[in-house]
Amino acid sequence: MSHKLVELFWLDETHVTGARGPSTWLAVGHLPPIIRVVPTWRISEDYKPQQLSTLVGHNGRLAAQACKRFARPTQSRSYATGATAAAGGAFKRAAGMLLAGVGASTAGGFGTWYTMHSNGMGFHSDEESLRRFVANHEEAKMVEETINKHPLVAELRANPELTESRPHMKMPGSYRSRSLTGGALIGEGKMPVPPYAWMAPKGKQLVSIAYVGDDLCGHPGIVHGGFLATMLDEGLGRCSFGALPHNIAVTANLNVDYRKPTPAGSFLVLRAETYKVEGRKAWVRGHIELLAEPGEKPTIVAEAQALFISPKYAAMMPKIG
Missing domain, CATH: 3.10.129.10 (Hotdog Thioesterase)
Known part of the structure; x- marks a missing residue:
């Protein structure tokens, strides 16, 4: 079975250097066939924290939703050999992707909060x-x-x-x-x-x-x-x-x-x-x-x-x- 490349999200192209490559991948390894890697961009040195938080706040929740949506077994076997190992591996992959989703969602919420407050847009007392x-x-x-x-x-x-x-x-x-x-x-x-x-x-x-x-x-x-x-x-x-x-x-x-x-x-x-x-x-x-x-x-x-x-x-x- 071939593996499909799925891009969950990309950071703002106007603030990056270099091109995509193996060194820029956020996650690799034996993941479910529907999602093999999560590519991202390298951030230039002059990229400000406020800009980064804006991007994380904008994209973090989408990434979390995508992780949850794709973190599930996508194939099954009709014979018993290795079935237990396959089930265990699927569980570990699902758990890992769920944790990644929670982390991305948290980062998104923090990014939104940080951006609003740094620009004077937070809720007032x-x-x-x-x-x-x-x-x-x-x-x-x-x-x-x-x-x-x-x-x-x-x-x-x-x-x-x-x-x-x-x-x-x-x-x-x-x-x-x-x-x-x-x-x-x-x-x-x-x-x-x-x-x-x-x-x-x-x-x-x-x-x-x-x-x-x-x-x-x-x-x-x-x-x-x-x-x-x-x-x-x-x-x-x-x-x-x-x-x-x-x-x-x-x-x-x-x-x-x-x-x-x-x-x-x-x-x-x-x-x-x-x-x-x-x-x-x-x-x-x-x-x-x-x-x-x-x-x-x-x-x-x-x-x-x-x-x-x-x-x-x-x-x-x-x-x-």
Whole structure:
């Protein structure tokens, strides 16, 4: 049986010297027929670590996936002689390729992290997120002033158990521009300023304050129910982060009950609490209410309960909370 040459990945040709050759092969030996060698390039001396990390981050996961995909027996024998040895060899080859895949995937994740941080594109801290937004139009300035002067905000800021942030401003700009709630829904007429959030340790509770304008309506003057569901999904999910491994979760189930119409041009308060945790699962409940003045009873416009799960690949996901 002939052996096929399979190229898993190549580094950037603009930063290499020399040509391919036996000395540049990353792995050789008796591998399954479907993958004989993994060729690569020699790196020139002036190749910067940032550039290398960019390439590793871009290609590492693809290499890992390819290693896993091809690391399996590709032929069998119809007679018993040497069958045990062949099976043992196949297992060793599969194990070796799996380890190579894990290593490449780890290198890819590190490369992505290193490149983002070396170029100022890493996720920002809670404290940094509070300084990154600048109101640049009249609606945004009005909203910022109203929120910062409200007694509820003063009360939340005085609570030593709560950590204040603007979660969407923790994202790098290139990431935020592709976020529904951090990009598409932010702007004049929509949410003119990124919401504020106060979080308790271990996901015990979350309080968030936002303003919704006239351009997010279903019926004229009434905020679209899908917008409220989106904010509940994100707010309850963010509340669960601290209770789960790796501080990240995805939505498994979300139930929303709408109580009253939500007028456009309103300040909204989202409150959430994690009430049950089992392993990688967290159950959260919460509601959205209209921002009330001192002594007034808040009007609840929507309530929700949800189940969030920390995925098995959570360690590889960016921390957006």
